[in-house]
Amino acid sequence: MTTAHDPSTASASLWRHRDFRRYLTGQSASVAGSSISTVALSVLAVNGLDATTSQVSAIAFLGQLPPALLALTAGAFADRYAKRTLMITGDLVSAAALATVPVAAATGTLTLGHLMAVATVQGAAGVVHDAAAISLLPSLVDRSLIQRGNSRVGALFAVSATGGSSLGAALTALLGPARALLGDVASYLFSAWCTARIQTRESVPPPAARRRLRTEIAEGWRYVHGDHRLAVLTWVNATTSLALAILNTLWALYLLRTLEMAPTVFGVVLGFGALGAAAGALSAPAIARHVGPGPMMLGALALTPLTQLPLLLASPGTGWEVTIGATLFVQLACAGAAGTTQRSIRQMITDRSMQARMQSVSTCLTSGARPLGALLAGALGTWAGVRPALVTGALLLVVPFVVLARSPLRGLRQMPSAAPPETPGAPVPAPGPAPTAEANRERSMDGGTP
Template identity: 70%
Template sequence: MPSSTDPSSLPGARPSLWRHRNFRRYLTGQAASVTGSSISTMVIPVLAVLELDATTAEIAWLTFLGQLPPALLALHAGALADRHAKRKQMITGTLVSAAALASVPVAAALDRLSLTQLMVVAAVQGAAGAVHDAAAISLLPSLVDRSLIQRSNSRIGGLFAVAATAGSNLGAALTALLGPARALLGDVLSYLISAWCTARIQTPESPRPAAECRRLHTEIGEGLRYVHGDHRLRTLTLVNATTSSALALLNTLWALYLLRSLAMSATAFGVVLGFGALGAAAGALAAPSLAARYGPGPMMLAALAITPLTQLPLLLASPGLAWQVAIGAALLLQLACAAAAGTTQRSIRQVVTADGMQTRMQAVSTWLTSGARPVAALLAGGLGTWIGVRPTLIIGTCLLLVPLVVLYRSPLRTLREMPGSPAAGPPSADTFAQPAPSPLGPAVPNPAAPGDERHDRSSGGGP
């Protein structure tokens, strides 16, 4: 709930996100982190490919080790965030990430930097990021009223996309001025800013007393059953996971293909990433109006249908400025679709989930989404070595059709309005004796009704 000191919480006041002091602090801190992460997203591939001469297999292992910890830790991090103060968990993860990343420019200054160290740093950052993200995403519903969640996610998505654009361009500039290793100091600074902003959030939290906490695996099981028992959560989580798997395969080799096969410079690579992020800003900001006009279901379905088509310029490209522009334009469209769909599906999941299950619901989505990524990274490395990078990118493009089919076969595809909120209060243990029916049946069309989902090039909505 909004802080009692927020003007928007006064009787008769028109709800305004910008009057929520805690929301502004949350948004500023997370946007700073996104800006810094975009620097790393642009710089680390340049460092690995151009400075350390990484092979296709080594790039795949670097990606795998960075994405494995969230797959292993997401469920546990989500259950812990339900027990403890979310802000402390966010700050801890942020500071650990800053310390790990700071070791890279130090090692480079001592001429001791290696791919092994980059892999260790990637693994530590992945673990710290899982701890941070489990708390950060589920903190939002406690900062604003549920009626503002869709608008909040839209503003967050738009600002994050702008921050990603700034980060990519800043990364390119810092790489040109300081070299790729020292450019990472920009990300270290962003982590410190994020921790400071998070520490200033004053919304009271009520961690459960130790006496009320059951075994961690029991609470994890409740989260899994909760998501499985609601067809909306189940469908959107599966859409997220399949989208993430396909994009992880593409992302593993995307930078390698642009930098090596298409001979793109580090500066052009950063500009392309930044240009594409503008599409994410547009898609996130337009999501509420698009969902209101066409319905959340049809809008998400159209976005998923367009996404595979945006890969065609990449697959057809050859070295040259014209193709670089075409790839940037396609990336802009891809991220616009991803942000519009991702913002909408995340809002639906947050709105329909009971307060006591927000973190564990998010953890289940993160676990499945993150679990697909390391497997896809290893698959990309193996296929890229065996059949070549470009054929592997073609396979990844074909896999983008899977989430489209998943959503098309669900009644969510005809969802015409945002669903309402569930009953307030956390569910009891008895709630999980069997899968619960959807508490908001009328909001979702009957299945039999006629006309039956980096800083990273992700699905845009996040887990």
């Protein structure tokens, strides 16, 4: 069996890398399935159970709460135990929880409380799965392939999410929302099967090397903030997430109601955005080689606030609809390019034993920013109106640009080639595999999608 870091694999095509194909196939299926559930659960709650606006919001909130509360713990677990085992367990728990919905609907016992419980369980299982999945990737491929691997992951995930939404709408129309959820159940089972077939060996710390969970969580936090590169990129993610949460909360309402956009046109606009995200992710390695990863990320962060201007200036009409679709393409292309690049940098400069905990710090901050952004959007939208709230979100998108512009990372001309240097007072990595020249790290797909 070829190991993940065998030098002979350095120049191999990712599409010939069996474990990477299995990883990518399973995770893409899971992303598509989750998009099916997003559509079906919304229809089931509103049309099937007559949920109010606050109840629909509560279901969404409960689904988003576990990543904010459990990310740090999930990251510590993923650095302690076999990542594939955690991924498979998360998939199976999610599948089991979701399968109870069509059963309850068939027996006439389905309630909104049931949906809220399922959303909470799914969110908790998902954060454990994602912490392991994101930190597994650097162990699967040679270090020279990490950026290309993240590029393909980001592109395929964007396409899978859009395809899953379309499939969810079709299944909901054909089978009804409850039975449509069986598509997501199948996706979780398929993801677990693909993960089980990954053969690359993992290095797992022996039980004797483990410390108190609280100690390992704190160590992950100190590790991230002890390296200026990780700290800067983590805060760029968190501030971007806060700004986008404000925009995303009101975006659909603004387009459909204020700009009187037809639902079909709205769907086409979202499709353009998905294409932009895929294009940005795929082009990121080439752009980073040409201009350098630092200038490329800085340029993407500079363009992102500007793409909000047509949205803020628009009025009803076909011309503005085309313009908004085009600028959404550019915005998500910037997000895809910057997101895959910063993710690759973090994976490359982080020690193997800290991969999951490093990512968990970013996940905790970005996930915590989303409900805060949603609350701010609601308060601003009620007090000042929808358009002023969107202006606030657009202005906040300048913050991550400033954070990166004030960092030495703005001038980074090539991808890192070594683990971070030791600095006085920096935390010692948790016991585990010895550091290698191919230090690892981190996450998938938040970046920024409206």
